[in-house]
Amino acid sequence: MTRTYLPGILAMAAVVVASNILVQFLFGNWLTWGAFTYPVAFLVTDVTNRVYGVGPARKVVLAGFVVGVICSLIGTQIMGEFGPLVTLRIALASGLAFLLAQLSDVAIFARLRGGKWWRAPLASTLIGSSLDTAIFFTVAFSGALSFIEPANDVSWAGEMLPLLGVGPISPLWVSLAVADWLVKLSLALLALVPFRLIVARLTSARPANA
Template sequence: MTARHLAVLKAVAAMVAVVVASNILVQYPVQALGLAEVLTWGAFTYPLAFLVTDVTNRALGPQAARRAVYAGFAVAVVLSIWLADPRIALASGTAFLLGQLLDISVFNRLRRQSWWRAPLVSSSLGSIADTALFFSLAFAGTEVPWVTLALGDLAVKLAFAVLLLAPFRALSARLAPVPA
């Protein structure tokens, strides 16, 4: 196995862990401070998926990032159907693909600009698309206050897009591009 294949496998494993954890945690509203109608615990883990995608894109390029997203998607959906609600798993998989592929495309277009612009803009746009699609598919037609939960989760995801710039910078500096 080449170093490149190993790096993609690590990205897939990280992606699966983040998505499965998020699919479980999105079922649990944050009860503290009266946030149950506004926020789920999944909002705190899911932004790490964008970090994984952006670091993979920076180190290995968009094709490898797409491979990690597709493989992570397949494994995470199967595990999430088993470990979480099937409707959430399918909504998550659909939204995940849209959000992550948008992230990869935008990141790749901005990759030669300031080091922070590509991950910030791509993660923000991917989070908006992912959140809108996920919450509407997972919870529309239910008694779950999905619009307010979507807005609360999106606010956390956008804050994380900024907060995760430091780990992105540190990881990008440590990971030399792996040759094709």
């Protein structure tokens, strides 16, 4: 049975690896290129959930988590301009955000799967994405959690600036989080099209007794 949803596992692994690489490259003032690839993880999870069920979807999530941990371990050994590419806070934030957000997505999708076709993927992705952003940026950059890794100076993320350059004064990391969240929400809507097409393709290709 694992071979049946192996493409989902491989797709999730590819998304996680690509996002870990692309997060190193800036896109404008508030985003990295990884912000545009990572949300595809929710599409992979939701397609697996719709076609194969909750159990396989959780296995795909677990595979993505393991790949993410490996990427983080590799990142801690690569030195950038300001130190290791991945710090303890970044690794912890990334792992927690991915696992909790994706498992929430799976659970919410399962609860809503009996409704209109778009309801489960949209609601689960919106909620999961929001949770992902909140957990990652808070754990990684909030000054209140500096005790996690005292030697890691993230004071730059606390610089007080207008939100996204135009809003009320807030820490820089909040602007980064809001920009990331807006991208995720936009892609959650756009992902409904490939979700519908991929699910239809996979469902029609499955044997009747599968």
